[in-house]
Amino acid sequence: VDQCKLTGNWTNDLGSNMTIGNLSSKGEFTGTYHTAVTSTTQQIKLSPLTGIQHNNTQPIFGFTVNWTFTDSSAVFTGQCFVDKDGKEVLKTMWLLRSDAKSIKDDWNATSVGTNVFTRL
Ligand SMILES: CC(=O)N1C(=O)N[C@@H]2[C@H](CCCCC(=O)O)SC[C@@H]21
Numbered sequence: 001v002d003q004c005k006l007t008g009n010w011t012n013d014l015g016s017n018m019t020i021g022n023l024s025s026k027g028e029f030t031g032t033y034h035t036a037v038t039s040t041t042q043q044i045k046l047s048p049l050t051g052i053q054h055n056n057t058q059p060i061f062g063f064t065v066n067w068t069f070t071d072s073s074a075v076f077t078g079q080c081f082v083d084k085d086g087k088e089v090l091k092t093m094w095l096l097r098s099d100a101k102s103i104k105d106d107w108n109a110t111s112v113g114t115n116v117f118t119r120l
Pocket residue numbers: 012014016035036037038039040067070072074094096098113114115
């Protein structure tokens with residue numbers, strides 16, 4: 001079976017879910033991301049994502065989420081692994097860029113985190 005093709009539904013340890021569509025011949029994909037958490041007071045809404053993955057086993061990928069309910073973006077990069085039980089795991093790190101009111105606040109506008117996704 002085509003393990004670590006990212007098409008399908010994933011969930012992470014925060015309880016956020018993402019759905020990834022079919023891959024192009026170049027490994028490009030689009031999808032939607034439903035975050036379980038936000039640093040804003042906005043109502044959480046489904047947000048679009050777009051990314052690309054390599055075509056080897058245990059592929060490396062990256063994708064960007066443009067949050068529709070706040071002026072921020074997150075870029076995720078990581079690798080898909082198949083664990084000893086044959087389960088696919090996405091080990092990722094992300095940079096979240098929030099909206100800085102002015103350039104003097106730019107220093108404090110990017111946060112970083114790690115995250116693990118498994119198939120829903
Ligand atoms: C995967 C993971 O760790 N995260 C997740 O699932 N949601 C949070 C952030 C959601 C930001 C929402 C918009 C905002 O508050 O600016 S992006 C990385 C983090």
